[in-house]
Amino acid sequence: MTTPTERNDLGYNDIHEDVVRSIVKTGPKYYIALATAGSVTLLCFFFPWFYQLYYGIGAAGMNHPGVWGTYLSSFIFWIGLSHSGTLLSCVLHLTNSSWRKAMYRSAEAMTLFSLVVAATYVMVHVGRPWFIHWALPYPNQMELWPNFRSPLLFDVMAIATYITGSTIFIYMGSIPDFAAVRDRTSGWRNTMYTLLSLGWRGTDKEWHRLHWAYTFLAVLIIPLAVSVHSIVSWDFAMSIVPALHQTIFAPYFVVGAIYSGTAGIVTVMFVLRKTMGFEQYITKLHFDNLGKLLLVLSLIWTYINAVELFTGWYSGSSEEYEALGYKLFGFYAPLYWEMILFCAVAPLLMFSTRFRTSFVPMLILSIAINIGMYTERFLIIATSLSRQYLPDAWGVYVPSLVEISIMVGSFALFTTLFLVFVKIFPSVSMYEVKETMATPKIEPLAPASGSPA
Amino acid sequence: MPNIDRREFLKLVGAGGVSVGAGFMLRESTKHPREYLIPHVVAPEDISSGLSTWYNSVCSMCPAGCGISVRTREGRAKKIEGNLSHPVSQGRLCALGQAGLQALYNPDRLTAPMRRNGEGTFEEITWEQGLKQVGDRLDLLRAAGRGNRVALLTTGVRGHLAQLFESFMRQLGSPRLLHYDYDHPHTLYAANQQFFGEDRLPYYDLQNTRLLLSFGADYLSNWISPVHHSLGFGESRQGPADVRGRFVQIEPRMSISGAAADEWIPARPGTEGILALGLAHHIIAEGNYSGADRDAWMAALADYTADAVAEQTGVPATTITRLADSFVDTAPSLAIGGGSAGNHSNGVDTLVAVNALNYLVGNIGQEGGLVFNPEPAGPALQQHQASYSTMLELAEAAHHGEIDVLIINGTNPVFTLPPTAEFESALAQIPLVVSLSSFLDETTALADVILPSHTYLESWGDDFPEPGVGFSVGAVSQPVVSPLYNTRGTGDIILDLARRMGSSSVMPWQSMEEFLKYGWQRIYQRGDSQTLAQGFDAFWTSVLKAGAWGETKSGNTAFSLNPDVIAGIGVAPPEFSGSEDDYPFILHPYLSPNFHDGRGANLPWMQELPDPMTSIMYGSWVEMNPLTAQQMELSEGDLVDIQSPHGQLRVPVFIYPAIMPNVIAIPIGQGHGEYGRYAKDRGVNPIQILSPQLEPVTGSLASSATRVNVSATGKRVKLVKTGGTSRDLGRNIIQTTGGSGVEVSSVSSNSIPITEVTS
Amino acid sequence: MSLFSRFLDGWRKYRKPGYYEKFDYHWTMTVDLDKCTGCEACMMACQAENNIPVVGEDEVARGRELQWIRVERYWEGEYPNARLRFMPMMCQHCDAAPCETVCPVSATYHNQDGLNTQIYNRCIGTRSCAVYCPYEVRYFNYYDHGWDSPLEQQLNPDVTVRGKGVMEKCTFCIQRIRQAKDLAKDDDRRRVQDGEMQPACVQTCPTKALVFGDRNDPESQVSLSMDDPRSYRVLDELNTDSSVFYLKKVDA
Numbered sequence A: 001m002t003t004p005t006e007r008n009d010l011g012y013n014d015i016h017e018d019v020v021r022s023i024v025k026t027g028p029k030y031y032i033a034l035a036t037a038g039s040v041t042l043l044c045f046f047f048p049w050f051y052q053l054y055y056g057i058g059a060a061g062m063n064h065p066g067v068w069g070t071y072l073s074s075f076i077f078w079i080g081l082s083h084s085g086t087l088l089s090c091v092l093h094l095t096n097s098s099w100r101k102a103m104y105r106s107a108e109a110m111t112l113f114s115l116v117v118a119a120t121y122v123m124v125h126v127g128r129p130w131f132i133h134w135a136l137p138y139p140n141q142m143e144l145w146p147n148f149r150s151p152l153l154f155d156v157m158a159i160a161t162y163i164t165g166s167t168i169f170i171y172m173g174s175i176p177d178f179a180a181v182r183d184r185t186s187g188w189r190n191t192m193y194t195l196l197s198l199g200w201r202g203t204d205k206e207w208h209r210l211h212w213a214y215t216f217l218a219v220l221i222i223p224l225a226v227s228v229h230s231i232v233s234w235d236f237a238m239s240i241v242p243a244l245h246q247t248i249f250a251p252y253f254v255v256g257a258i259y260s261g262t263a264g265i266v267t268v269m270f271v272l273r274k275t276m277g278f279e280q281y282i283t284k285l286h287f288d289n290l291g292k293l294l295l296v297l298s299l300i301w302t303y304i305n306a307v308e309l310f311t312g313w314y315s316g317s318s319e320e321y322e323a324l325g326y327k328l329f330g331f332y333a334p335l336y337w338e339m340i341l342f343c344a345v346a347p348l349l350m351f352s353t354r355f356r357t358s359f360v361p362m363l364i365l366s367i368a369i370n371i372g373m374y375t376e377r378f379l380i381i382a383t384s385l386s387r388q389y390l391p392d393a394w395g396v397y398v399p400s401l402v403e404i405s406i407m408v409g410s411f412a413l414f415t416t417l418f419l420v421f422v423k424i425f426p427s428v429s430m431y432e433v434k435e436t437m438a439t440p441k442i443e444p445l446a447p448a449s450g451s452p453a
Numbered sequence B: 001m002p003n004i005d006r007r008e009f010l011k012l013v014g015a016g017g018v019s020v021g022a023g024f025m026l027r028e029s030t031k032h033p034r035e036y037l038i039p040h041v042v043a044p045e046d047i048s049s050g051l052s053t054w055y056n057s058v059c060s061m062c063p064a065g066c067g068i069s070v071r072t073r074e075g076r077a078k079k080i081e082g083n084l085s086h087p088v089s090q091g092r093l094c095a096l097g098q099a100g101l102q103a104l105y106n107p108d109r110l111t112a113p114m115r116r117n118g119e120g121t122f123e124e125i126t127w128e129q130g131l132k133q134v135g136d137r138l139d140l141l142r143a144a145g146r147g148n149r150v151a152l153l154t155t156g157v158r159g160h161l162a163q164l165f166e167s168f169m170r171q172l173g174s175p176r177l178l179h180y181d182y183d184h185p186h187t188l189y190a191a192n193q194q195f196f197g198e199d200r201l202p203y204y205d206l207q208n209t210r211l212l213l214s215f216g217a218d219y220l221s222n223w224i225s226p227v228h229h230s231l232g233f234g235e236s237r238q239g240p241a242d243v244r245g246r247f248v249q250i251e252p253r254m255s256i257s258g259a260a261a262d263e264w265i266p267a268r269p270g271t272e273g274i275l276a277l278g279l280a281h282h283i284i285a286e287g288n289y290s291g292a293d294r295d296a297w298m299a300a301l302a303d304y305t306a307d308a309v310a311e312q313t314g315v316p317a318t319t320i321t322r323l324a325d326s327f328v329d330t331a332p333s334l335a336i337g338g339g340s341a342g343n344h345s346n347g348v349d350t351l352v353a354v355n356a357l358n359y360l361v362g363n364i365g366q367e368g369g370l371v372f373n374p375e376p377a378g379p380a381l382q383q384h385q386a387s388y389s390t391m392l393e394l395a396e397a398a399h400h401g402e403i404d405v406l407i408i409n410g411t412n413p414v415f416t417l418p419p420t421a422e423f424e425s426a427l428a429q430i431p432l433v434v435s436l437s438s439f440l441d442e443t444t445a446l447a448d449v450i451l452p453s454h455t456y457l458e459s460w461g462d463d464f465p466e467p468g469v470g471f472s473v474g475a476v477s478q479p480v481v482s483p484l485y486n487t488r489g490t491g492d493i494i495l496d497l498a499r500r501m502g503s504s505s506v507m508p509w510q511s512m513e514e515f516l517k518y519g520w521q522r523i524y525q526r527g528d529s530q531t532l533a534q535g536f537d538a539f540w541t542s543v544l545k546a547g548a549w550g551e552t553k554s555g556n557t558a559f560s561l562n563p564d565v566i567a568g569i570g571v572a573p574p575e576f577s578g579s580e581d582d583y584p585f586i587l588h589p590y591l592s593p594n595f596h597d598g599r600g601a602n603l604p605w606m607q608e609l610p611d612p613m614t615s616i617m618y619g620s621w622v623e624m625n626p627l628t629a630q631q632m633e634l635s636e637g638d639l640v641d642i643q644s645p646h647g648q649l650r651v652p653v654f655i656y657p658a659i660m661p662n663v664i665a666i667p668i669g670q671g672h673g674e675y676g677r678y679a680k681d682r683g684v685n686p687i688q689i690l691s692p693q694l695e696p697v698t699g700s701l702a703s704s705a706t707r708v709n710v711s712a713t714g715k716r717v718k719l720v721k722t723g724g725t726s727r728d729l730g731r732n733i734i735q736t737t738g739g740s741g742v743e744v745s746s747v748s749s750n751s752i753p754i755t756e757v758t759s
Numbered sequence C: 001m002s003l004f005s006r007f008l009d010g011w012r013k014y015r016k017p018g019y020y021e022k023f024d025y026h027w028t029m030t031v032d033l034d035k036c037t038g039c040e041a042c043m044m045a046c047q048a049e050n051n052i053p054v055v056g057e058d059e060v061a062r063g064r065e066l067q068w069i070r071v072e073r074y075w076e077g078e079y080p081n082a083r084l085r086f087m088p089m090m091c092q093h094c095d096a097a098p099c100e101t102v103c104p105v106s107a108t109y110h111n112q113d114g115l116n117t118q119i120y121n122r123c124i125g126t127r128s129c130a131v132y133c134p135y136e137v138r139y140f141n142y143y144d145h146g147w148d149s150p151l152e153q154q155l156n157p158d159v160t161v162r163g164k165g166v167m168e169k170c171t172f173c174i175q176r177i178r179q180a181k182d183l184a185k186d187d188d189r190r191r192v193q194d195g196e197m198q199p200a201c202v203q204t205c206p207t208k209a210l211v212f213g214d215r216n217d218p219e220s221q222v223s224l225s226m227d228d229p230r231s232y233r234v235l236d237e238l239n240t241d242s243s244v245f246y247l248k249k250v251d252a
């Protein structure tokens, strides 16, 4: 069995101390980071959004025919990113890949917060968010229900379920750690963790049930995650817009989601490792394994893109053909080739083990992949809507400053949420890291003299 | 860094969030001003809440004189539709006609009389002050026998308002009554006078014609009576079973009518008349004309062989002979001419040539041909139509200090005359310029006193459409809403001024309404015994209800050609101002379908209605042949300077697939320096660079005879337009069906009026 | 009826797009491309009748125009044989409307008259219907559009003024249809007669290129017109089962 830590001399207590320290001890750097993230969120996300709420969604660049824009591509992007965590964590849990253990907690948090940001994007995207509850099926005097035939409604359902599942999953997995922190803190923290740990005492029965429930949820969440992104793809694929009406979209989106999600994990791992001092827990091994996974995903992604182009060309219909040519050589073509470079060509570097085990290059690549993947989502919308059936109605869409600001702000929002998270949740799963370690010997209390018993 | 602990930090974040939210909610909650309901305990007359009342009236947005039905609710005009019982519009309207509501409710209307004060700005005055100032001056001049120092310049009004103007000027003893409109077809009137001996427009029976040759007349958009022509066009296409009219359009730049035509033929600008004579020559040469005057025709047309004409016009000889043959073979057929074809130095000759074509195939007085209108039932005064030369004379007289008072009604010569007329400086020479306009247009902005009149939807008037529809038609224009502002009807203002200059014995009427009723007595007298038995009031009410009055008596159909005309037939090559070397392009200014001669530019609806041919909104552009543009390395949106011998404009390029390579076209209508927020400072006015090239017979401006030079500026703008790509890329979106043997249907639209007409 | 069969019945109805056995009226329009001159009187009529705001130059430049009916133009050939053809394009009131299935809140649905209705009140502004509509006739209110006073006095009191965040499109002038149906009902519960009611665009079209009526009435002008051999539907291959029929342009 591979060892997840670089130092073999770590004791259980070291882990506890490292992790609890990360919660309790807060340096000024943290506050600077939080204040920065928080104010960027306010300034770049909420302020422009309020502006848009007040004046109307015209603050964004959408038009006719480009009625969808970056808000929706950001939505897909964040949903995609959410696949990093929980899904991966579940798969790795079920396949008993022990290297997951040091990183999965924060990966799951990423899932959760990406979903929160994605859900917020829905509100940013629609013209009248103050009526968004009409998209929820709740009994009402008017007997008005949402339209269950709508892929958008499938979306609402899927995402709601996914958020619920992911929340329970991350929470349940954290209970023993909450208990561990509870035992090492005092004051209001102690009260909070007492509540959060639900009276965990660590009995055999409790451990047994936790494992059972955890595995059960892991099995449940995998199809859920796959369905979520399939459904997101149907928002597009169920239309009859040339280049959106594609049967391959569901697997394409799922693969794309896991791809960008995994790249996202690499980025977050790197940041956690540097900023939280988790060098011992997040190692070259993780980067190596994630790199291999990324490489495989990149190849599948490239394959699907090629298939999409081929079928479009093969169809011979003016509409599909035009949409395809436009993607490759039209107004948005520079973005297309940027995407190909970042998502299909650059990842080939990961064939090299040296590349995979180098932290900074992997960081850069992971960011590039996500830029490419964001571009992909943007292009799916922008190129397809620009060139539909009636050439007289063609037009281009360019994002506005408000949209770009909200896009930047959404990263700050994500960061803010994450920063709050690391102060509440033990960001490395203590008990599971411990599981991977040799059981420590009980040192005799007496001064060592002679050979141990 | 400042020592902020967690507590402090959370407080700050909280406070920030709350104040942003609170500010937002405050704005939201203070947004809507309070509105009050209007109590209808004592409801105004004609208003029943929740019920529409329809008033029939007359459109005044262009000279066609369509009948309109205006829907009102709670005393407000809601929609203008065509009056079903009016023979010109038959329930239909063009876009501009429907946008008339925005003239009524225009935010930039003049709301009260104004006078220019010492500082040169306008200050509000009372009607009494304004009328007194003008009336006193008129009275003084008249008393001193210097009434001829008063000029009245009006848009081409018809009916009793025209008569009122005439009486008014007679009282002053001034011959200076001028009807001026940029688009008045002077050459067409002159050509008809020459050929038919009639100073009236005939009725063009498009509905029944089976082949229409249009020489430059954009009859579906701006020429004479577009709605009525469109009705005829629609009826001719797929109207009667098994018959489908064919339309051929001859013009250097494809107009709306060119697009609707089955064949569009570009002929060199100004050679349309030569082409018509080429056709005539071929008709006679082929022995297809057998009149007694055949030899005279043959002699007159000897030079116009197909080959010679092909040489001059650039139209292939085969096309000429084919057109001529089908013009003979298809009966009834009809040739019309006007628009750019009439706006050349040879304009009258060109339109005479077109008339000759009709004569040769015997279309005159025939169904599906050209039918003479009877004498209008009411006053119709063509003799005051002012051409460009007449306007020059007026300007000159002003420059010589011969004009003391100029009253301007509804026309905007500062905008529609080229600067070479020096009209603006002429205005400055006139001591008292009075404008009766409803809007602060370019001319009104230079007035000394503004006595703002009602819009047509608030005032009384009447109309005898010119051309008629083959029989006598009259229509009363009645107010459909009470006046919005402190304005008065033009007729009422004139009557008031007449009283003030002591003419009340000759012009005794207290109001325009009264004068109208007086005038319509004459029409009532023409009625049959039944009408007469019911009395005038019943007749008047019924006219108001129906909005139109008509007689079924047709005009005289007999026509014999004065033999002198034939000898004079011939079209000289057009003359252009500017040398071809310095100015390689011919400028083709055309009336914009949206703004007519610019009067529609202050209507936001018209500004936001895409130009039909290009989908451009809100601006000006210059149309260029794709090859020309390619040679000059220009593409859509490139700003170019258009230089004529008399001025320069900067305007973006639009690549136009159907324009001759050496012609560039700019629509007229934009480029206002005044005229309200929607019109002001938008686009360019091509009239401003026209050369003062004249049509010698009428003295009208040969507005299509200016040569220009085009030079790139290297700058670009984005054209504001709605259309994306206007090629269908083989998608078969607009499907067509083949030429001969087409099955055509006879289904046409249906109309049962559900509207109750109330007066 | 058992609970189960009721459920099945409901489900079947629900599955069938436009789940009416037969429409009460089946409003239909025909557009004779051979007559249409592209004059845009129809666009103006619609603008005036349906309180469609003017969005202004900047907004148009951004592609935010509001045109329930637009006239599309397609050039063919090159000079001197270039020709331009016009095609008025408005909501086709598809009986299998893609826009209806995607609306999450059923703000757009099919009514008993075969109309694709748009409930402004219910719309939450996802704009997905506009993406799904292959004719691109759905227009969105990116802002609250005002009327410079006193232009608002012209507003048609029978038609709602739409606010920001709401999708809108041609309704076949539903307010006129309702009025005609009300009148017919008051008048001895008769059916609306052919030609009794016309949408604003049809009413004004100067060439009478547009014909409107009830397809359920085999004698109606529109029934006759849509049976014309020249009749076809735009993008028929998409199976939207649209209610606007175009009559082919004649190339003569």
Ligand SMILES: Nc1nc2c(c(=O)[nH]1)N[C@H]1C(S)=C(S)[C@@H](COP(=O)(O)OP(=O)(O)OC[C@H]3O[C@@H](n4cnc5c(=O)[nH]c(N)nc54)[C@H](O)[C@@H]3O)O[C@H]1N2
Residues within 6 Å of the ligand: C111, C117, C118, C119, C120, C158, C159, C171, C174, C175, C176, C178, C179
């Ligand atoms: N005279 C009179 N006045 C009343 C009442 C009354 O009984 N009599 N009742 C009062 C009451 S209780 C109420 S609730 C209000 C109701 O008043 P309104 O809300 O005005 O109700 P309606 O007149 O039924 O419908 C409004 C408009 O919606 C249009 N419409 C119908 N279906 C659709 C659709 O699918 N889409 C769109 N876009 N438009 C559609 C109709 O053509 C009509 O023009 O009236 C109040 N005022």
Ligand SMILES: Nc1nc2c(c(=O)[nH]1)N[C@H]1C(S)=C(S)[C@@H](COP(=O)(O)OP(=O)(O)OC[C@H]3O[C@@H](n4cnc5c(=O)[nH]c(N)nc54)[C@H](O)[C@@H]3O)O[C@H]1N2
Residues within 6 Å of the ligand: none
């Ligand atoms: N077909 C159709 N049905 C509709 C609607 C529609 O548009 N079309 N609209 C719906 C809507 S929005 C509404 S609000 C409902 C309205 O439906 P209802 O509430 O049924 O309204 P009404 O029929 O106007 O009034 C009910 C009764 O109240 C009586 N009444 C009047 N004044 C008084 C009073 O002071 N005291 C008492 N005790 N009785 C009084 C009247 O005589 C009448 O018999 O209809 C709904 N049903």
Ligand code: SF4
Residues within 6 Å of the ligand: B059, B060, B061, B062, B063, B064, B065, B066, B089, B093, B094, B095, B096, B097, B098, B225, B226, B227
């Ligand atoms: S053609 Fe148009 S603008 Fe002219 S009178 Fe008729 S409706 Fe009015």
Ligand code: SF4
Residues within 6 Å of the ligand: C035, C036, C037, C038, C039, C040, C041, C042, C043, C071, C088, C204, C205, C206, C207, C208, C209, C210
């Ligand atoms: S009004 Fe009639 S002719 Fe004019 S564009 Fe519309 S459909 Fe065509």
Ligand code: SF4
Residues within 6 Å of the ligand: C090, C091, C092, C093, C094, C097, C098, C099, C100, C116, C132, C133, C134, C135, C136, C137, C138, C169, C240
């Ligand atoms: S044309 Fe478009 S908006 Fe109209 S019913 Fe069809 S899909 Fe819906």
Ligand code: SF4
Residues within 6 Å of the ligand: C102, C103, C104, C105, C106, C107, C108, C122, C123, C124, C125, C126, C127, C128, C129, C130, C166, C167
């Ligand atoms: S924009 Fe409105 S009508 Fe269209 S899908 Fe969204 S909620 Fe439904």
Ligand code: SF4
Residues within 6 Å of the ligand: C045, C046, C047, C049, C050, C068, C069, C090, C169, C170, C171, C172, C173, C174, C199, C200, C201, C202
């Ligand atoms: S039917 Fe009515 S709503 Fe539809 S385009 Fe015509 S005028 Fe506009």
